[in-house]
Amino acid sequence: MSSFHYAFKVKDIQSTREFYINLLGCEEGRSTETWIDFNFFNNQLSAHISTEFPKLDYCGKVDGISVPIPHFGCIIDIDTFKKIEKKFEENKIEFVVKPQKRYQGKTGEQLTMFVFDYSGNPLEFKAFSNNDEIFSS
Template identity: 45%
Template sequence: MAGADRSLAIAGLKPDHLRGTVPFMTTDTPFHLAFPVHDLEKAEQFYGQLLGCVIGRRSLLWIDFDFFGHQITAHLRPEECQQPASNAVDGDAVPVRHFGAILPWDRWQALADRLQAEEISFLLAPKIRFKGKPGEQGTFFIRDPSGNALEFKTFKNKAQIFARGGDDDHI
């Protein structure tokens, strides 16, 4: 590996000629996300029962969840709950503020099927985005009871999670 490429790799970055070829995200570095909710009991039902997240520590003002291997914390702050603005992505209005998980295809489909069986309202129904292009993915959006938007994705080719698609990329 050339010097500059090696330095980028050590820093956890990739040179442009490697982007989109091999994912460089790992599950040994879980993220943490804190977000507002208006009702902890409803958050527990949604994340714990509906999505199957294991409940961690909790207090009267917050609950930790194991969100697909990552730690998320729902904080009781009703005044902070608001509907996020949206941007157009591949012809859809996508909430600007959202979080979610990238799942294997079969787990993504099983979750979509389960949510449909539970008659959960989709903000954006399950669909294939960027079909036939780099980064082809399955995606859907839902909202939790406090209005927080969640996206669940899957990729035909996990090595293309960070693939660049061409015309729709802006630097």
């Protein structure tokens, strides 16, 4: 099994803990006053405080929907997707792209949703109908 490591910018540690630990249920790893690591669905996220954030561009066109670039996220199972969707709804997290099924009836059929974390980073959550089709075209 492989995992990825991704370092990204956040506005502050407190709101970052609130979003990734309290809302998503990620476990906290090492941290200082200026950065914090999380277990993000078996991947390592390193959030570093910054005051300069890249401008988002909605140049991504996927199945007819504009998506923010850059973004990151994870592929999870359908049950986890539904639990996270419910948690976002209960906490009044606005969807950048509302939960929906993409490529319905086609190879690579998947549930997808986009939200912003509390620092404005766009995240995508995906759940494939058939995980054997994650890299299929």
